[in-house]
Every structure is written in C-alpha cells, then in structure tokens.
Amino acid sequence: MIKASKERKVDNIDIKILQLLSADAREPLKNIAKKCRITPVAALKRIRRLKKDGVIVSTYLLIDNEAFDNPYEATVLVDASNILEDSIKTSIRQTNNVIICAESIGRYNLCALIVDHDINGLNETVSKIRGLKGVNNVSVNIWKENRYINFTRDLTVTGRT
C-alpha cells in the first residue's frame, strides 16, 4: 500500500522548535527562525508539518490555580480484574475530577490522576472508584506541595528508523 503523504523524520531543528514552543506557544516566528538559524518561512513550514504529522498534538494553557482554587491532586493506582478492566477504565474516565486514566503494565493495571478542591471531594471520587465492580485494590497517594515538572528538558531525537 502506498501512503498518501509520507511522514518526515523529526530532525534537530524540529526539536529546537518544539523546545521553543514548549516554553512559549506564542513565541514569535521571527525569534524561532533566528534561534534555529533558518528563515521565518522555513520555520512556519516546519511548524505546520509538525502539526500535520501529529508531533504537535495541541496547545495548552496553564492558568494559575489561585484563580480556580483546586489544591488537591492524587495519584490513584487501581488493581482491576482483567475481564472488567475496559469497563472500569471507561467508568473512571467518566468520573468527575479524573484527569488521566491510563492502562499500565505492573502491579496495578490502571493509573489515574485526580484533582479536587477539597479532601472530601477527593474522598468521594476515590469511593466511587472503590465501589466499581471488579476493582480489587486501590492505592491513593496525595501529592505534597513540592514538585518538579519539566516535560521537555531531555527532548532529543531518539534514533527511530
């Protein structure tokens, strides 16, 4: 089968662009071009291609929590029965305040991140998850204040052929 459009390999200039856009999605094209030593037109073309190829999935905005006030986050690990795993996953995803629910390989087969305004709300969400049919064990771990987050620090081209 012939693919209509071939995905191009991501190169070092693309990675540089990804890093710049990660730091500021509104970084002016002019600056990107300058820092990558390419022309603005070439930069624009690359960004468009990265989007088309699905390397850049979307943009996101991080808003100060003071404005929305939701201080409790937790990593919830679920040991679910294999047969009901799919339906449990769907139910967890539909639960309010669950922001991530992903299948995993390990002692627990589902990982979820939940967030809420107060401890009662968190408790409610956890109770709901515990109450689902086929859930054997739930491990709740509330995040403490100190955290380190950087999703693009080690971004490099990893030899994919």
Place this chain on the structure above:
Amino acid sequence: MDGIDTQILMELTIDAQLSFLEISKKLGISRETVRKRFDKMKKDGTIKLMSILIDAHKIGDQGAAFLMLTCARGANKKAIFQKLQILTGVCLVTQLMGDFDFFVWARVINMQQLAQLLNSIKEQKEIDKIEPMLLQQTYFSFSLIPKVSIKCDNMDLTKRT
C-alpha cells in the same frame, strides 16, 4: 478577573496560538483590549504558561513510566527529591502522602534507558522499593475548559473528556 478575561482564557485554552485579532473578532471587542488584558494576565501570573502538547511516540519514545517509590525509614526526602529531578528522562517528581513516598513520571525512550533510570534510582541507598508501571500512552489530551485545573508549574492537566 472578570467575564471578558475568562472568555479570553477560554479561547486561549482551545488554541494558545490564536491571534489577538481572531480573539477580538470572536468576542466582539477591540484587539487592543484583548492585548491589554492578555498582557495584564501574563504579568500578574494568571497565565502561567502557554505550551504545546507533544506526541512523544512521534519523536521516538516507546511510552511513559509512572514510578512509585518507597523510601527507607528516616530517609532524607528533601535530598531524594533533589536527586530524582536531575535523572535523565524524568518529567515530573512529587512527594506523596499515602502508600508510596514519591511519584515519578518518566519518559520511556527504550528498555535500556528505562533500566538505566531504574538502576540510578536504586543506587540511592535511601530508596527501599520501586513500583514501576509502564504506560503505552505518552501524552494525554485534556479538554482545557478550566473547570478543574491541576496545580503544576509547567503543565495544565485539566479535565479530560
């Protein structure tokens, strides 16, 4: 913060790269107003970061790993927290209250890199146990309406649909 600010934020959560002109047209206000309010929200820290979501599979990653760490009794958690941050591939570290002591979110470029990461964590004498969970997903797309947003310094984890 008022209604107009919120509306501007909503537009930006859909696409952080939207031009002020487009936002002004959508909301029926002048471009200058949008610019001023945007600048103000950026300056006072309401808008913490505008970034892009990258599909790490496309740059060669195999997946992601959630590592749950248990420390030895009386371990210096502050020092461990500092050490975990600098390990290659680590995107997020947070201290926990619950069954585990630390939550680490790491990139999985390949098995070798993961093994290396686990080894360098094990080298920290004060860490008793690692519970690794492998995820196939490398990114999570969230609906970005700030009903709930997680308090992170570098990433908005808002309610997924």
